[in-house]
Amino acid sequence: MRRQALNVTRYDPGVSSAAPGTGDETIERRRPVTAVQVARHAGVSTATVSLVVNGKTAGRVSPQIAARVEAAIAELGYVVDRAASSLSRGSGDVVILVAPDIANPFFAGVIAGAQEALGSIYQLLLSATDVGCVPRPEDVRALFALRPAGLLVDAPNVRFLRDLDVHAPLVLIDAPSTEGVAPSVDLDVASGARQLARHLLHRGHRRIGYLDAVTGTETFVLRREALREELAAGGGVLAGPTPASVVDSAAASRAAVDAWPGWRDAGVTAVVAASDTQAYGVLHAMQGLGVPIPGELALAGFDNLPYSALTQPGLTSVELPSHQLGLAAAGHLRALIEGRAPAAPDMLPAHLVVRGSTAR
Amino acid sequence: MRRQALNVTRYDPGVSSAAPGTGDETIERRRPVTAVQVARHAGVSTATVSLVVNGKTAGRVSPQIAARVEAAIAELGYVVDRAASSLSRGSGDVVILVAPDIANPFFAGVIAGAQEALGSIYQLLLSATDVGCVPRPEDVRALFALRPAGLLVDAPNVRFLRDLDVHAPLVLIDAPSTEGVAPSVDLDVASGARQLARHLLHRGHRRIGYLDAVTGTETFVLRREALREELAAGGGVLAGPTPASVVDSAAASRAAVDAWPGWRDAGVTAVVAASDTQAYGVLHAMQGLGVPIPGELALAGFDNLPYSALTQPGLTSVELPSHQLGLAAAGHLRALIEGRAPAAPDMLPAHLVVRGSTAR
């Protein structure tokens, strides 16, 4: 790799060092303003400062004093130290979302929904686990040690929860079959899979190939098995090999290239991928192999990612409501945190979006 | 929307409530184990517990005592309260990456690189700002109030930094023209743009259309202007309208549909999009309009996202090394945090990847 000129500028802390120019100077950082300084500046106690910054002045602090404190806060640029605040209160105002595949556009919707539900009171931070891996209990435990207000954990399995054994606000996302262990907000992927099965049967397909995902999450088991059952009910069958790949287009493409001879020999006329991301890979693979879609092979996926409307042909997909998922999960968590009875959410409905990839 | 049966299970805290069955019971949470409990259990002081959990036993704690403490920790399931730890030390071990567009696959690489550089000592959390928006100084200030070990901020502009005025470990990512304000690790997008310009000129294109991004980030200005200059140097020109869209395929598709008459009338034979994500939208728009790519119109983008190898035709793109970017930025931050002199990183090189979308 060709190395080029350095473009990293040294940070100037704006504070004189102990021994300027000697080379072994230590950088002194300007220390953050504390409540003590604000209190001194406004001529009040730190208790009053705390009441003001937390908006608990009603009947406790006179408007005049409050105004004086506000002024001091603005002048000094005081920001509450949330580490200290968390320690004092027992927990903070951060909500952490743990997800295995942040880069998946599906999560943009979940994140937006969660932010909407959390409002400006809580701050949402994301913890990315390794792509294609379920989060490990020890990772989540380390996150709990941060004393967040609560945790949102995407797609863990039952075993994960047994190992976790943590008792704090926690809501699971898209974690079917964890009932009774922790609250979860789920997607009705089974219904979506059945709609897709009926659509394919209706289009005359009987022998369906399947490209699975290898994350070891329940949702993918559910997608596959619901599809299989509903196909069987209508005289169809999952035929040929059932390869699995990580949720990545390139990996899916390779898997599809390998699987194609088997699918073809098994008389497969349609392929379903466990996710749209993988379906894109299958589409590419078939274009490379000269197998026309939908002419020789129909194709469908799950998620209905934005890009699925843009492929050539457009991709038939089971739409999973990511925004609503984030909204419901964070809303539930918030109720838990605030000690309210959680509003009864639904199992969020999935519905099939039909496009050119399964046209006759 | 059809509502279905509720599938949210109530969380059972496993702890008896104050007034069981009365209905106004408050949920008592099992309180986390503290160092005091561990100390008591092991028959030592909390100071010793602290030394053991922080691995500072060498010459300070006898192996026997250390072993006893370890055993107590394991037995009680003790995890250090990081809020308290942060308060005591002055800052914690969390590194926060602030990025406008977490869902962009480009960030998967940045995140993986940053995690690699941070190792297991620091914990990386992500803060998602609204899509298509530069992070606001107040958001970043709120993040600093969490007392993280440091912050990595993607693509802010100079004005942002003037407003920020925060003096703590901070490294900017892909933030050209912020020299002297804060350290930054940059991508040589200008060089990439010039390579792309020369490639297009060499392929015989002289009148080039451009689809810009509307995030207000320097990197996009640089991409466009470097392309413009290098084209001019070779007798080419940015011609026709220069629409802008958010970094989203669907939005880009709409923008391209609108721009096409203008481009066509201006004699444009190639279009460059500010990002691959947008280029996918242009590709879709042109397929919809019946404009063959590359036959009638060549197309290229920036980022070389994984999916760019899978489109039909494959997308010519300026590869930006996302993994190295995360690695270098986090490495620099880590040096800053630990008071070491940052290793001199490079401005990370970009290089053109030529695919079918600009074939003759």
Next chain:
DNA sequence: CTGAAAGCGCTTACAG
């Protein structure tokens, strides 16, 4: 309406 004081759980000089 306001303040002095205790306490959150940890870390780190300091004394022994």
Next chain:
DNA sequence: CTGAAAGCGCTTACAG
């Protein structure tokens, strides 16, 4: 090698 004690910056009963 080990412990008692102070302190990080905040919040919250409690006393006035």
